[in-house]
Amino acid sequence: MTSAFYLPLGLEEGLETTVQRFGPAHDALELHLPVVTADDLTRWIEVLREARETNLAPLTTPQIIRSLDKVVGRFLDPGDSPRREAIDSLSRSGRFTIPMIERALDDAFQPLARGGITKWLVSELGSVHALDRPVAGASSAILRRAHGPEWMLQIYAGNVPALPVWPMLSAVLLKAALLAKTSAREPLLAPLLARTIAEVDDKLGACLAVVWWKGGSADLDPTAIREAPAVMVFGGEEALAGVSRHAPRGARVVLHGPKVSLAYVERRALRFAGLRALTARAAQDVSLYDQQGCLSPHAFYVERKGEVSPEKFTEVLASALEEASIHLPRGDVPAEEAARIQLLRAQARFEAAGLAAYAPTTVELMDPPPGKAVLGSVGIHGATKVVESSGSTSWTVILEDRARFEPGPAHRTVRVHAVDGPEDVARALRGGSVRYVEALGLEASGPERARLAALFTGIGIPRIAPIGSMQRPTPLGTHGGMRRLLPFVTWSTVEAAPASRVKPSRKSSSTKRAPGRRTSR
Amino acid sequence: MKKPGRYETLQSLIAGADWDRARDEEFDRHARGAFRDQYVRIPSYRAYVAHIGMDPERLEGWSQIPPVPASAFKTHDLSAATAGSEVAIFETSGTSISRPGRIRLGSTALYETSLLKNLKRHLLPDHARLPAIVFGPHREEAPQSSLWYMVDHMVKKEAKSGAWLVRDGVPRWDLADEILSEAASSNQPVLLLGTTLLYMAYFERLASMDRRFALPPGSRVMDTGGAKGLRTEFDRAEVEAAFADRLGIPSSHLVNEYGMAEMGSQFYDDNLVAAVEKRPREAGKRIPPWVRTRVLDPETLREVPDGKPGILVHYDLANLDTPLAIQTEDVGTRVGNRLTIAGRLPAAEARGCSLAFEQFVEAERRAGTKESR
Numbered sequence: 001m002t003s004a005f006y007l008p009l010g011l012e013e014g015l016e017t018t019v020q021r022f023g024p025a026h027d028a029l030e031l032h033l034p035v036v037t038a039d040d041l042t043r044w045i046e047v048l049r050e051a052r053e054t055n056l057a058p059l060t061t062p063q064i065i066r067s068l069d070k071v072v073g074r075f076l077d078p079g080d081s082p083r084r085e086a087i088d089s090l091s092r093s094g095r096f097t098i099p100m101i102e103r104a105l106d107d108a109f110q111p112l113a114r115g116g117i118t119k120w121l122v123s124e125l126g127s128v129h130a131l132d133r134p135v136a137g138a139s140s141a142i143l144r145r146a147h148g149p150e151w152m153l154q155i156y157a158g159n160v161p162a163l164p165v166w167p168m169l170s171a172v173l174l175k176a177a178l179l180a181k182t183s184a185r186e187p188l189l190a191p192l193l194a195r196t197i198a199e200v201d202d203k204l205g206a207c208l209a210v211v212w213w214k215g216g217s218a219d220l221d222p223t224a225i226r227e228a229p230a231v232m233v234f235g236g237e238e239a240l241a242g243v244s245r246h247a248p249r250g251a252r253v254v255l256h257g258p259k260v261s262l263a264y265v266e267r268r269a270l271r272f273a274g275l276r277a278l279t280a281r282a283a284q285d286v287s288l289y290d291q292q293g294c295l296s297p298h299a300f301y302v303e304r305k306g307e308v309s310p311e312k313f314t315e316v317l318a319s320a321l322e323e324a325s326i327h328l329p330r331g332d333v334p335a336e337e338a339a340r341i342q343l344l345r346a347q348a349r350f351e352a353a354g355l356a357a358y359a360p361t362t363v364e365l366m367d368p369p370p371g372k373a374v375l376g377s378v379g380i381h382g383a384t385k386v387v388e389s390s391g392s393t394s395w396t397v398i399l400e401d402r403a404r405f406e407p408g409p410a411h412r413t414v415r416v417h418a419v420d421g422p423e424d425v426a427r428a429l430r431g432g433s434v435r436y437v438e439a440l441g442l443e444a445s446g447p448e449r450a451r452l453a454a455l456f457t458g459i460g461i462p463r464i465a466p467i468g469s470m471q472r473p474t475p476l477g478t479h480g481g482m483r484r485l486l487p488f489v490t491w492s493t494v495e496a497a498p499a500s501r502v503k504p505s506r507k508s509s510s511t512k513r514a515p516g517r518r519t520s521r
Numbered sequence: 522m523k524k525p526g527r528y529e530t531l532q533s534l535i536a537g538a539d540w541d542r543a544r545d546e547e548f549d550r551h552a553r554g555a556f557r558d559q560y561v562r563i564p565s566y567r568a569y570v571a572h573i574g575m576d577p578e579r580l581e582g583w584s585q586i587p588p589v590p591a592s593a594f595k596t597h598d599l600s601a602a603t604a605g606s607e608v609a610i611f612e613t614s615g616t617s618i619s620r621p622g623r624i625r626l627g628s629t630a631l632y633e634t635s636l637l638k639n640l641k642r643h644l645l646p647d648h649a650r651l652p653a654i655v656f657g658p659h660r661e662e663a664p665q666s667s668l669w670y671m672v673d674h675m676v677k678k679e680a681k682s683g684a685w686l687v688r689d690g691v692p693r694w695d696l697a698d699e700i701l702s703e704a705a706s707s708n709q710p711v712l713l714l715g716t717t718l719l720y721m722a723y724f725e726r727l728a729s730m731d732r733r734f735a736l737p738p739g740s741r742v743m744d745t746g747g748a749k750g751l752r753t754e755f756d757r758a759e760v761e762a763a764f765a766d767r768l769g770i771p772s773s774h775l776v777n778e779y780g781m782a783e784m785g786s787q788f789y790d791d792n793l794v795a796a797v798e799k800r801p802r803e804a805g806k807r808i809p810p811w812v813r814t815r816v817l818d819p820e821t822l823r824e825v826p827d828g829k830p831g832i833l834v835h836y837d838l839a840n841l842d843t844p845l846a847i848q849t850e851d852v853g854t855r856v857g858n859r860l861t862i863a864g865r866l867p868a869a870e871a872r873g874c875s876l877a878f879e880q881f882v883e884a885e886r887r888a889g890t891k892e893s894r
Contacts, residue, residue, distance in 0.1 A: 016684070208853070219695050238723070277812075333819075333820075335819045335831065335832075335852045335863070336829055336850070336852050336863070338819030338820055338832075339819050339832040339849075339850045339852050340853070341849070342817075342819060342822060342832060342850075343590050343591065343592055343848060343849075343850045344789055345591055346588075346589075346590035346592075346593075346848055347590045347592045347596070349569070349572060349573060349596065350565075350572075350589065350590060350593045350596070351596065352570050352571065352572060353568040353569040353572035353573075382596065391821050392820045392821065393819070393820055
């Protein structure tokens, strides 16, 4: 029996629980889930707030980081129980294979190890002590002190295995209590992470609650959201709309909706010499998490006129995907989704048959390329080649002769678009599509890389990363174009006294002299 | 130009089809003939067949006819009717990133023969002639919809009278109240035709007013759209309970339909047939004798045995102006001549990030609400 929830000691007492079977029939896990009522939520929120006041608020950030470092270490240690349990329980659902879950844990926790958490905090708040006391920033004329929210509501999606990691740590770092709602598709990692935090540091554990209830519940959703000073949600458009409807005025609300990623290969990077390495990295970005994540590339825009043609790139990428299917095997694919892949393949073959399609998509109709005024003649696009795994939907590569933006059915299905330059991509993303782009993997070097990065950030793509590291975002960056802590932070400032303004002295406005109240706000 | 010979042959084949006897050889002969015809008359289909290396002369049986992906109607003209000569143009649903598919018909005769034969069998097995109430728009208001064309034709040919509840895109619920209350106080059973979504919206209104109409025994319903696809799909038991509670219609008289614009034929539950014939109802929808459905393994595309789920590929002799073989993204199981369409996975949960994109597109599609198919 696996507990698919975490509640601090005391809250578990008297709780009604049910058992649900999770995963494939032949190897289902029996999940222990609490029966959550609106009254429970109200009571838990109250208890969490008190626990935070007593346990978490008085801690200094370095103390918190010391505990979180231990948590991170445990999930990276192959011999330690949290990592073993994560791999065992997550793989039982069949959605992701064991090598994939290991990668997910590494991708999520490694960037936080070895001082990663401190760097993350400093990159956003300017100082590791910013949440503890007023500290000097860039200008000594003003001291700043950051405040996290009293508590946070976080709602997780279940599309990729390690999604809850940085959100949960961010709540703890902000000294906020946390009520987290898991996803029915992946209800295991978040409670395990909370339990591990509690094992390492019971003061932190006292301020966390991780449960599941059915999304859209008329009384539970509003109860959780109504009082929340801060909300972070991952989900589909409907889930986000629901949260927006109930969030209180003044709450800090960050919504992470549906996104996909893209990749771009500049012509000078298209050399036979590095082609296998490049496509291996590309295949890894595609294969990881079976393209279920927002960081998964769905399209590769490949420049024409390189030493390697887009067509050759397509072929070599296909063999790289075949190789990846061996060392990073794919998880189970629901029949409905495999059916969608088969339909996409058949459609691509239909287009590749060479007979002119009707007309391009409406996105392009609204925005014809310059010089092509007659809508019907706007380049007839479509697949020119389909390369696919035989006897399965394991992977699919579709070559198209021009750029467009249309995410595919995932599970390792990509399009390669031959392009003349980045303007082709910019054009394909016009009309608002760029808001669905999370990241762009960029293969280019030197001044070309800088130029392309300037261009792609200029059209609003939130993250540019090297191909091969798309799935391992640095915590110093953004998620969904948003910093991870800052949206939830408010500030107190202390302006220097007139005397010290006349004669500014770094020492006199010392960070040492201002311990401040230990319990913030 | 249409080929009158084949139209007429297929029309009489469908009109005279025997529900109790599957004539496989006959089906095979006609399917191959229709395929050869379509190969010649539909250039984009011909290009596709050539591209995948299929030689129509070497076809060994109907199951080798290459199906077109349903999505190809969105990108290619797949009609044998010469432009301008079509008597009906139906559209499939479009999204913000794709145009709707288009089905151009040079003749609606085959479609009409098929839909009437099927509807009469499954909704009027007792040969009743009833006043019809349509939970939807008149065909003239939705000329692109094959569904409302079908309903219109049914009312015209087989009903005593017809009333349409949706006008200018707006449901006229007051009118519904009036008509249903009148029907409830008479002895005349009625025939309801419409979408599950619209019926359920109306029942919500009735529930809020705490109103019910007990329709006379023999009243019956065709509902469509609730069995698959839309994410707001309802639990079948919930739909049945609502019809029983609000209109007094037993589940034996609630007949669900599955169809698509790309096909001239539809699939029905045969619970009403079973009730009239006084036999227990069978699970699944009836595959009409002039249609075959292959169920393919989603990974390998090999045919799966009866009872195993897979991708549905339909072969429909009512399709002559457009390809008869259609590969869908629907998943279901077949047992003999019965088909069960799998509902989508429960989607109550936020799915986040990437995969939700598909749902986002679906949500946009749904925002268009019009039931175009």
